[in-house]
Amino acid sequence: MSGARHLYVHLPFCAHRCGYCDFVTVVGRSGQHAPYVDALLWELELERGRLAERLETVFLGGGTPTFTSLSDLQRLLEALPAAEEVTVEANPETVSPELARALRVAGVTRVSVGAQTFRPQLLEVLERVAGPDDVRRGVHHLRDAGFDNISLDLVYGIPGQTASDLETDLEDALELQLEHLSCYELEAKPGTRFTHAWGAELARQADAMEDYFERVVACLTGAGYRWYETANFCRADMAGRDLRARHNLAYWLGHDYLGIGIGAVSTIENLRWRNTPGLGRYLEALAAGRPPEREHEPLEPDVQARERVLLGLRLDEPLPLRDLRPALDAEALARAERLGLAVDGGETLALTRRGRFLGGGVTADILA
Amino acid sequence: MEQARIRNFSIIAHIDHGKSTLADRILELTDAVSARDMREQVLDSMDLERERGITIKAQAVRVAWKGHELNLIDTPGHVDFTYEVSRSLQACEGALLVVDAAQGVEAQTLANAYLAIENGLEIVPVANKIDLPAADPDETAVEVADLLGDDPARVLRISAKTGDGVADVLDAIVERVPPPAGDPEAPARALVFDSAYDQYRGVVAFVRVVDGSFSGREELRTMATDTRFDVEELGFFSPAMTPVESLSAGEVGYVVTGLKDVSRLRVGDTLTSVREPATAALPGYKDVKPMVFAGLFPTDSDDYPELRDALERLKLNDAALVYEPETSQALGFGFRSGFLGLLHMEIVRERLEREFDLDLLVTAPNVAYRVEERNGEWIEVHNPAEFPREVEEVEEPYVAASIIVPKEYVGAVMELNNERRGTFGRLEYLSPERVHLTYELPLAEIVLDYYDQLKSRTRGYASFDYDLAGFKPGELVRVDVLVGGEPVDALSLIVHRSFAYDRGRLLVDKLREEIPRQMFDVPIQAAIGARVIARETVKAKRKDVLAKCYGGDITRKRKLIEKQKAGKKRMKQVGAVEVPQEAFLAVLNIGQGKGS
Numbered sequence: 001m002s003g004a005r006h007l008y009v010h011l012p013f014c015a016h017r018c019g020y021c022d023f024v025t026v027v028g029r030s031g032q033h034a035p036y037v038d039a040l041l042w043e044l045e046l047e048r049g050r051l052a053e054r055l056e057t058v059f060l061g062g063g064t065p066t067f068t069s070l071s072d073l074q075r076l077l078e079a080l081p082a083a084e085e086v087t088v089e090a091n092p093e094t095v096s097p098e099l100a101r102a103l104r105v106a107g108v109t110r111v112s113v114g115a116q117t118f119r120p121q122l123l124e125v126l127e128r129v130a131g132p133d134d135v136r137r138g139v140h141h142l143r144d145a146g147f148d149n150i151s152l153d154l155v156y157g158i159p160g161q162t163a164s165d166l167e168t169d170l171e172d173a174l175e176l177q178l179e180h181l182s183c184y185e186l187e188a189k190p191g192t193r194f195t196h197a198w199g200a201e202l203a204r205q206a207d208a209m210e211d212y213f214e215r216v217v218a219c220l221t222g223a224g225y226r227w228y229e230t231a232n233f234c235r236a237d238m239a240g241r242d243l244r245a246r247h248n249l250a251y252w253l254g255h256d257y258l259g260i261g262i263g264a265v266s267t268i269e270n271l272r273w274r275n276t277p278g279l280g281r282y283l284e285a286l287a288a289g290r291p292p293e294r295e296h297e298p299l300e301p302d303v304q305a306r307e308r309v310l311l312g313l314r315l316d317e318p319l320p321l322r323d324l325r326p327a328l329d330a331e332a333l334a335r336a337e338r339l340g341l342a343v344d345g346g347e348t349l350a351l352t353r354r355g356r357f358l359g360g361g362v363t364a365d366i367l368a
Numbered sequence: 369m370e371q372a373r374i375r376n377f378s379i380i381a382h383i384d385h386g387k388s389t390l391a392d393r394i395l396e397l398t399d400a401v402s403a404r405d406m407r408e409q410v411l412d413s414m415d416l417e418r419e420r421g422i423t424i425k426a427q428a429v430r431v432a433w434k435g436h437e438l439n440l441i442d443t444p445g446h447v448d449f450t451y452e453v454s455r456s457l458q459a460c461e462g463a464l465l466v467v468d469a470a471q472g473v474e475a476q477t478l479a480n481a482y483l484a485i486e487n488g489l490e491i492v493p494v495a496n497k498i499d500l501p502a503a504d505p506d507e508t509a510v511e512v513a514d515l516l517g518d519d520p521a522r523v524l525r526i527s528a529k530t531g532d533g534v535a536d537v538l539d540a541i542v543e544r545v546p547p548p549a550g551d552p553e554a555p556a557r558a559l560v561f562d563s564a565y566d567q568y569r570g571v572v573a574f575v576r577v578v579d580g581s582f583s584g585r586e587e588l589r590t591m592a593t594d595t596r597f598d599v600e601e602l603g604f605f606s607p608a609m610t611p612v613e614s615l616s617a618g619e620v621g622y623v624v625t626g627l628k629d630v631s632r633l634r635v636g637d638t639l640t641s642v643r644e645p646a647t648a649a650l651p652g653y654k655d656v657k658p659m660v661f662a663g664l665f666p667t668d669s670d671d672y673p674e675l676r677d678a679l680e681r682l683k684l685n686d687a688a689l690v691y692e693p694e695t696s697q698a699l700g701f702g703f704r705s706g707f708l709g710l711l712h713m714e715i716v717r718e719r720l721e722r723e724f725d726l727d728l729l730v731t732a733p734n735v736a737y738r739v740e741e742r743n744g745e746w747i748e749v750h751n752p753a754e755f756p757r758e759v760e761e762v763e764e765p766y767v768a769a770s771i772i773v774p775k776e777y778v779g780a781v782m783e784l785n786n787e788r789r790g791t792f793g794r795l796e797y798l799s800p801e802r803v804h805l806t807y808e809l810p811l812a813e814i815v816l817d818y819y820d821q822l823k824s825r826t827r828g829y830a831s832f833d834y835d836l837a838g839f840k841p842g843e844l845v846r847v848d849v850l851v852g853g854e855p856v857d858a859l860s861l862i863v864h865r866s867f868a869y870d871r872g873r874l875l876v877d878k879l880r881e882e883i884p885r886q887m888f889d890v891p892i893q894a895a896i897g898a899r900v901i902a903r904e905t906v907k908a909k910r911k912d913v914l915a916k917c918y919g920g921d922i923t924r925k926r927k928l929i930e931k932q933k934a935g936k937k938r939m940k941q942v943g944a945v946e947v948p949q950e951a952f953l954a955v956l957n958i959g960q961g962k963g964s
Contacts, residue, residue, distance in 0.1 A: 307922060
């Protein structure tokens with residue numbers, strides 16, 4: 001076995017937990033940043049055998065990785081194995097010129113900035129700490145530090161967001177001439193504080209927001225971006241670089257990955273596991289030199305095949321079918337073709353443009 | 369027992385007027401049931417009846433009172449079972465007419481009282497529940513006496529609940545009800561007034577011996593259907609089954625037949641001995657025909673065999689239930705079933721769901737139609753999906769309806785009946801406060817929500833009964849519902865032309881609400897033949913994606929898709945359109961008047 005070529009590192013610390021967030025996060029606890037980084041490195045040490053000799057990608061996600069105290073973050077980055085793409089997620093207000101330079105020096109090649117929106121009143125609804133100018137400033141600091149691969153996250157479907165709010169957000173994002181954009185529809189997860197506060201409003205505006213996805217795709221593709229994944233867009237590069245997020249592409253192509261940190265998920269061959277989300281238990285286990293508690297999920301071949309279809313159809317490139325036929329319902333597939341939603345190329349399967357807007361439903365349909 | 373000391377009687381009462389309680393007290397007082405063993409309402413053997421406060425299957429109990437043999441014959445209390453009631457009454461010489469002294473006479477009481485009078489029974493009027501503060505026994509006595517042309521002083525005043533006056537009731541039965549008048553020396557004849565199926569003993573017939581006597585294990589035959597069997601046991605209920613050597617003229621009891629099929633022994637038929645047969649059957653046998661039809665479909669199509677078995681078993685006990693397989697492209701495999709009336713349908717449905725643990729979809733009930741096709745041939749149609757699209761003439765069943773209501777609600781009742789294509793008959797005052805109205809109404813107009821409407825428009829005061837009154841021509845049309853251009857057979861309906869547009873509109877609107885958006889536009893139409901009378905469109909979905917999906921939540925997203933997939937599998941396919949079963953249910957509920 002050659003080992004996973006993709007490493008995910010979870011940094012859970014945040015200045016504030018936003019109402020809509022359902023990631024594994026920890027607010028404050030600056031005193032635990034150092035022990036947590038120690039624990040991460042221990043876990044990495046324990047799992048090193050599962051990694052390939054050379055990594056393609058490393059991704060530091062959160063939480064707010066850039067909220068981690070700079071010295072600890074630097075220590076971590078230096079200790080992580082080298083990779084062709086090293087991405088760090090950053091909240092705009094944390095991106096100072098120093099931080100940008102430090103990341104660059106530490107070998108980070110790509111930064112993903114969580115902007116969400118440029119409208120102050122909508123940032124407030126999302127309980128984001130940053131203001132619109134923090135986003136612009138942050139991006140400029142990153143450029144100044146030499147980053148030539150920056151991604152920005154936008155969210156649409158925010159309570160109270162009008163169509164023109166969305167257009168302006170997209171224009172503001174385009175003005176920054178970023179290499180990559182991720183645009184997510186806001187998911188109000190049941191049980192979150194956010195859903196409690198805004199659920200009724202979201203239900204009211206659901207119909208009005210029906211076409212926001214279409215607007216996003218039309219605007220960004222019109223500006224020359226490639227809609228390469230359901231929620232992700234990248235610029236065509238003058239120098240011929242592939243600006244897709246390589247780390248995330250690995251997920252969508254069904255490659256193995258190792259995840260370390262609290263709540264982190266790994267999928268290697270036919271096994272998936274998730275680390276405990278409890279910070280205390282995680283620190284305790286690794287301080288004792290033990291792996292953290294984990295939930296294991298064996299992946300049967302049919303489950304793997306379904307996941308390959310579900311993930312692969314998110315991409316704009318046709319999905320090579322090879323051994324995936326048995327995972328498909330031939331009759332449903334034929335129907336999807338008749339409806340102009342999918343194209344069965346024999347060797348490959350692709351969704352049409354309209355099919356991609358309905359990708360979830362089409363996938364549910366055509367899976368056996 | 370010599371005939372002169374036998375009294376056969378039944379109890380006529382509106383639901384909740386205290387029939388079962390009175391029966392219980394009679395059993396107690398005559399020591400047929402010790403107080404300690406007393407289960408309330410001994411005669412109602414099925415849980416369902418107990419809960420609904422109605423009695424479906426008649427039984428007979430023999431008790432002793434002051435040297436007399438009293439047979440209490442229980443009658444079903446509802447209009448759907450008029451024929452069975454009439455057979456039970458035919459087995460009696462007298463009837464207790466029990467009226468709640470707080471409520472007064474109700475339409476059902478009236479109907480059954482008239483039935484009893486027509487059968488020549490001696491009526492013993494009883495005002496019950498005199499212990500209630502709201503009771504007005506004097507007023508009730510006047511009302512009842514008026515109805516019977518009797519003297520208010522002869523109306524007994526009792527409380528079945530406390531037992532007050534119950535002994536007087538038994539004395540009155542002995543004094544006023546005549547003994548049976550059959551000929552003990554003639555060839556044996558017995559009226560089958562009910563039957564039940566016992567899984568170990570087969571069909572048990574409840575009989576009233578009219579002439580002669582039956583004894584031992586002789587061979588008997590039914591005179592109308594010519595079914596032959598050897599008697600396995602004779603006996604009576606006390607209320608436990610008590611075997612005897614013989615049953616003779618005037619007596620009431622049971623015959624264990626060993627037959628395996630209840631339909632071979634019909635209520636109203638005459639039993640006679642094969643060795644020494646009677647020459648003529650007792651009068652009044654009728655082959656009861658179902659008038660109300662509905663499709664029964666299992667919610668889960670895998671349950672079809674269970675539904676078939678359950679219907680077979682119900683049929684053992686219910687000769688009036690008929691069914692045949694029906695296939696609906698929307699609802700799958702099921703049965704088109706015929707019922708005597710709405711209550712009968714409800715009872716069957718509840719028994720299927722409760723006793724057999726089945727989840728059912730029941731289509732909107734419809735009546736039997738007589739249709740003259742273009743070729744001049746008459747056919748009977750029980751299913752809207754089979755109603756010819758081109759017809760020469762259509763006839764539908766009518767009922768003679770009887771409604772009793774406080775006078776201030778007369779206007780509301782008349783308005784309802786006009787909306788339901790009713791024809792006014794007559795109006796009479798039962799008392800200065802209460803009015804008896806008669807109407808002729810199409811049965812189709814009452815099988816939907818008529819009863820609920822009547823109750824709600826009269827604040828629950830109206831009582832209602834009906835009797836079938838033959839077929840009459842009507843301006844009836846078939847309305848089809850099309851989803852995505854495909855007719856949905858289960859939703860076709862037959863309506864009067866003047867209601868077609870409104871009903872079509874209602875169905876289409878409801879379906880538009882209920883059918884989830886698909887990946888393409890779905891037109892929903894109501895049509896008479898090729899003419900569309902209502903149309904709506906479920907607009908195509910424009911977005912159906914999982915917003916984000918990265919390494920940490922692949923499992924969860926996969927499960928979401930699998931759940932979505934499972935949801936789709938539960939949908940019914942109408943052409944390319946996925947329709948959730950709930951959508952049919954919602955539309956069928958409007959059909960049944962529950963959703964409008």
